[in-house]
Amino acid sequence: MSIPFTKVSSFLGIDIGSCNTRGALFDQVNGQYHFLSAASAPTSIIHPFRNINDGLLQALLELQESSAHALLDDTSHLILPSLADGSGVDGLVVTFSAGDTLRILTLGLLQDYSAKSAKKLASFIPGCQVISLDLAGTPRRVDQLDAIISSEPDIILLAGGTDHGAINAIQQLEDVIVQACKSFPPEKIPTVIFAGNPTLVEEMVDRFQNVARFFAASNIRPEVNREDLTSGMEVLAQVVREKRTRQFEGFQNLQKICSTPPIPTSYGLDRIIRYLSMRYPSSKGVLGVDLGGTATTIISAQQGVSEMSVTAYGSGTGLKPFLENHTYEQVTRWLPDPSAIEAAPDYLWQKSLHPQAVPATTETLDIEQAAAREILHESMLTHFEQAGFRQASFELILASGSMLTRTPQPGEALLMILDGIQPVGISSIILDKNGLSSILGAAAPINSMIPVQIIDSSAYTNLATVISPIAKAKPGTPILRVSIDYGQSSVTRLDIKMGSLVAFPLPPGQTANIIMEPARGVVIDPFRKANGFKVYGGLCGVVIDARGRPLVLPKEDDLRKQTLQHWASILGA
Amino acid sequence: MVVPITHFNAQTRIRRKRTLPAEGQILVRRDQNVNAMDSVGTCYLPGRHEMVDLYQALGLSRKTPLDTITDRKAGETLQKGDVLAKTGKVFKRIVRAPGDCYIDSIEDGKALLEILDSPIELKAGIDGIIREVTPNWSVVIETFGCLIQGVWGNGKMASGLLYNTAKTETEEFTRSCVDVTMRGAVVAGGFCLHQDALEAAFDFSLRGLILSSISSHLIGYVQQLEIPVILLEGFGAIPFNPLAFQLFEKYDRNDASVNACEWDVYRGERPEVVIPLPGSGADPREGGHIRQGTRVRVMVPPYTGAVGIVVQIREGSTTIHSGLRGECADVKFDRIPTTSFPVSNLDILE
Numbered sequence: 001m002s003i004p005f006t007k008v009s010s011f012l013g014i015d016i017g018s019c020n021t022r023g024a025l026f027d028q029v030n031g032q033y034h035f036l037s038a039a040s041a042p043t044s045i046i047h048p049f050r051n052i053n054d055g056l057l058q059a060l061l062e063l064q065e066s067s068a069h070a071l072l073d074d075t076s077h078l079i080l081p082s083l084a085d086g087s088g089v090d091g092l093v094v095t096f097s098a099g100d101t102l103r104i105l106t107l108g109l110l111q112d113y114s115a116k117s118a119k120k121l122a123s124f125i126p127g128c129q130v131i132s133l134d135l136a137g138t139p140r141r142v143d144q145l146d147a148i149i150s151s152e153p154d155i156i157l158l159a160g161g162t163d164h165g166a167i168n169a170i171q172q173l174e175d176v177i178v179q180a181c182k183s184f185p186p187e188k189i190p191t192v193i194f195a196g197n198p199t200l201v202e203e204m205v206d207r208f209q210n211v212a213r214f215f216a217a218s219n220i221r222p223e224v225n226r227e228d229l230t231s232g233m234e235v236l237a238q239v240v241r242e243k244r245t246r247q248f249e250g251f252q253n254l255q256k257i258c259s260t261p262p263i264p265t266s267y268g269l270d271r272i273i274r275y276l277s278m279r280y281p282s283s284k285g286v287l288g289v290d291l292g293g294t295a296t297t298i299i300s301a302q303q304g305v306s307e308m309s310v311t312a313y314g315s316g317t318g319l320k321p322f323l324e325n326h327t328y329e330q331v332t333r334w335l336p337d338p339s340a341i342e343a344a345p346d347y348l349w350q351k352s353l354h355p356q357a358v359p360a361t362t363e364t365l366d367i368e369q370a371a372a373r374e375i376l377h378e379s380m381l382t383h384f385e386q387a388g389f390r391q392a393s394f395e396l397i398l399a400s401g402s403m404l405t406r407t408p409q410p411g412e413a414l415l416m417i418l419d420g421i422q423p424v425g426i427s428s429i430i431l432d433k434n435g436l437s438s439i440l441g442a443a444a445p446i447n448s449m450i451p452v453q454i455i456d457s458s459a460y461t462n463l464a465t466v467i468s469p470i471a472k473a474k475p476g477t478p479i480l481r482v483s484i485d486y487g488q489s490s491v492t493r494l495d496i497k498m499g500s501l502v503a504f505p506l507p508p509g510q511t512a513n514i515i516m517e518p519a520r521g522v523v524i525d526p527f528r529k530a531n532g533f534k535v536y537g538g539l540c541g542v543v544i545d546a547r548g549r550p551l552v553l554p555k556e557d558d559l560r561k562q563t564l565q566h567w568a569s570i571l572g573a
Numbered sequence: 574m575v576v577p578i579t580h581f582n583a584q585t586r587i588r589r590k591r592t593l594p595a596e597g598q599i600l601v602r603r604d605q606n607v608n609a610m611d612s613v614g615t616c617y618l619p620g621r622h623e624m625v626d627l628y629q630a631l632g633l634s635r636k637t638p639l640d641t642i643t644d645r646k647a648g649e650t651l652q653k654g655d656v657l658a659k660t661g662k663v664f665k666r667i668v669r670a671p672g673d674c675y676i677d678s679i680e681d682g683k684a685l686l687e688i689l690d691s692p693i694e695l696k697a698g699i700d701g702i703i704r705e706v707t708p709n710w711s712v713v714i715e716t717f718g719c720l721i722q723g724v725w726g727n728g729k730m731a732s733g734l735l736y737n738t739a740k741t742e743t744e745e746f747t748r749s750c751v752d753v754t755m756r757g758a759v760v761a762g763g764f765c766l767h768q769d770a771l772e773a774a775f776d777f778s779l780r781g782l783i784l785s786s787i788s789s790h791l792i793g794y795v796q797q798l799e800i801p802v803i804l805l806e807g808f809g810a811i812p813f814n815p816l817a818f819q820l821f822e823k824y825d826r827n828d829a830s831v832n833a834c835e836w837d838v839y840r841g842e843r844p845e846v847v848i849p850l851p852g853s854g855a856d857p858r859e860g861g862h863i864r865q866g867t868r869v870r871v872m873v874p875p876y877t878g879a880v881g882i883v884v885q886i887r888e889g890s891t892t893i894h895s896g897l898r899g900e901c902a903d904v905k906f907d908r909i910p911t912t913s914f915p916v917s918n919l920d921i922l923e
Contacts, residue, residue, distance in 0.1 A: 042917065047577065047841025048859030054575060100839045142622040142685070149619045179677065183619045183687065185595045247839075345789040346809035347874065353724050353807055353836070354872040357918045358897055364874050365895040408896025 316355025376420025
């Protein structure tokens with residue numbers, strides 16, 4: 001029996017990732033929610049376990065120990081709701097990104113409109129392969145039929161027609177999909193989602209009866225120039241949840257005790273980034289980055305409206321598609337050590353076979369961090385293309401994923417983020433060290449106070465305030481004069497030269513006033529006019545990244561090595 | 574921590590399920606003996622489609638009643654050249670099936686045909702006895718013998734006489750390791766760093782290759798090879814682990830089947846070598862705890878491929894050489910000093 005979530009005083013969040021299952025515990029003290037503790041264990045959906053229970057139980061046992069809060073009863077079941085002695089929790093939310101690759105086929109009438117929106121919607125699901133059928137290139141019905149069948153989709157996502165728009169063309173596609181579904185063996189018949197002209201929904205319900213499992217969502221293109229993915233996201237999440245329920249033993253039982261249906265991890269992060277973008281009403285917006293084992297999620301949001309892209313590149317099994325589509329040099333250029341350069345290809349392929357392994361030597365850690373830079377960079381380029389951005393200028397960048405959050409030194413995480421994302425202007429860089437964002441996003445619709453209060457707490461790590469001026473000057477040319485007033489007559493002044501990376505110490509919780517005098521033609525921040533403002537401290541202090549955009553590494557090996565080592569030493573990486 | 578087990582087992586019971594990708598026909602019966610390369614089932618995969626407009630092909634008006642030109646119905650299977658439709662007059666015109674096909678539908682005088690490609694064959698993959706049959710779908714094959722599991726395969730399957738070329742665990746597999754006497758054999762070698770060694774496998778018509786590891790720049794070439802290639806350790810210059818090496822020495826010149834499938838961690842299908850042997854054996858364990866006394870293998874550097882015994886699981890979280898922290902185990906080896914590793918970097922060998 002679940003308690004209305006508005007009444008819960010303690011709740012448990014679980015994220016079932018491709019490598020790890022994480023649990024995070026929250027409690028309410030004096031009306032304020034607090035993050036208590038987090039723990040993780042390897043996800044147990046792989047053979048021979050094929051269930052979520054083993055990994056989940058292990059994570060909860062760890063969490064129970066680290067938080068000193070009883071969560072499980074004598075039979076190892078979660079105590080829900082909590083008991084009078086304080087054991088157990090009152091609410092449970094779950095996010096998931098684990099599982100075998102799901103193949104989603106998208107079809108839309110117009111390539112730049114409904115087809116584009118359908119593809120975008122499908123790409124929100126981590127661990128899926130999106131196949132788009134280009135109708136312009138496949139005009140014949142039989143070819144469309146063959147394309148659908150040969151793509152062996154788990155899910156077909158059909159869009160097209162505005163709210164009072166095309167009917168006949170959609171009906172023709174519907175005929176082809178019905179025909180295709182009849183060609184699949186019963187256990188391989190895909191689930192069909194229609195998110196187009198609502199006039200056709202009733203007819204489609206009839207047509208797909210006894211043919212395929214069918215779901216209708218609101219039109220993702222109700223008007224030609226208006227996209228609305230909200231309903232489509234919910235329906236797609238429901239379908240993916242159903243598919244995963246069939247794949248993972250124990251998932252159904254877990255859903256029964258959840259306070260709200262489990263959602264894909266990317267959806268939870270999207271909610272938090274949208275929320276944060278409302279709190280930072282500048283037109284710069286907020287960026288969320290989650291570098292996972294199988295996929296990388298990038299979300300940008302401005303005033304509550306987000307753009308999300310998920311690439312199939314990650315730090316675990318996601319290395320395989322990355323290595324298949326990129327050159328080794330793209331990764332090894334970030335490595336100063338020749339022996340690491342030589343070892344990198346073999347090591348990264350080996351890691352793709354054993355995604356749960358952790359880098360045990362400094363060399364393998366360097367290699368993984370080099371790959372992380374390129375994965376972030378490639379994912380950002382994909383996001384730019386999808387969202388139509390030209391530069392990465394954000395008020396706040398929230399980073400998660402164990403590759404970024406579990407570094408020996410905070411400077412290593414910051415340098416990976418700066419090298420991979422290459423932000424411009426003034427940004428605060430925050431680390432979600434405990435992987436809370438997606439869980440808070442899952443809890444948000446039922447109790448909006450939880451994310452608000454947790455984000456304001458110390459559960460997140462403020463890494464640095466980074467200032468990345470835009471300048472076209474020769475390396476070594478002074479571009480900026482900076483003075484930082486720490487208060488109590490302590491002022492630091494420095495001339496910043498093009499190509500340099502400079503860090504000023506300013507611990508978390510402290511503030512300073514910064515005044516910058518840019519040289520002619522230098523833009524400190526494309527969205528901010530004032531040259532003097534207050535900055536907040538972080539583990540890496542205040543960092544001025546004047547290395548230029550795009551970041552270009554020296555071609556000559558020795559100079560490249562010196563440069564990389566110099567940057568690392570500045571940030572204590 | 575519970576982890577999957579990798580098998581290097583000298584004598585065990587091996588049961589493997591083989592399933593058709595689509596409903597088809599099972600060609601074997603229960604208790605039948607099969608060889609690794611025997612077909613145990615067959616099925617058609619969905620083929621390409623063709624639309625034939627019968628009226629247009631016969632030059633007739635669409636007002637002509639359909640039943641006067643064809644009595645074919647949806648669901649019928651035709652062979653290439655079979656009559657699909659015809660006019661009944663003196664100067665007959667005939668539309669014939671363009672290939673072996675299945676009639677998906679006939680509507681408005683248009684026949685939608687699914688052209689049937691050659692059926693695909695499901696191979697046994699191991700020598701053994703059929704223990705279970707699920708009609709039209711799958712079989713379970715059982716054998717007893719030696720089971721050696723790998724980490725990577727190029728998707729091919731074969732069987733032949735095992736020929737061990739490695740004289741030591743650390744020997745590199747080079748072109749000079751192969752000669753004409755190995756024609757038709759499944760060859761076990763060490764690590765391979767150069768393409769010419771793999772070209773020798775083609776030149777001398779080997780049936781399969783079992784290597785400890787290859788350089789990652791050879792992946793593309795290996796994927797295109799017609800013969801199965803299995804890697805037991807992974808990528809780089811990683812020697813055979815002692816267990817694997819001992820088994821190859823022991824069973825040199827025995828029959829072996831090689832299934833170099835891709836490692837599917839969700840379904841548990843792994844690239845593997847099976848050497849059928851007389852006698853019996855118990856089912857191998859699939860998962861186990863890493864604890865004191867467990868035999869483990871190191872999966873990533875340092876000491877990739879080294880096999881040792883866990884002497885201690887450390888309390889709490891330990892800082893490792895890279896500066897990261899995690900649950901660690903101290904592992905004792907024969908030839909290298911006892912070293913601490915993150916538990917997540919180890920797998921269990923049995």
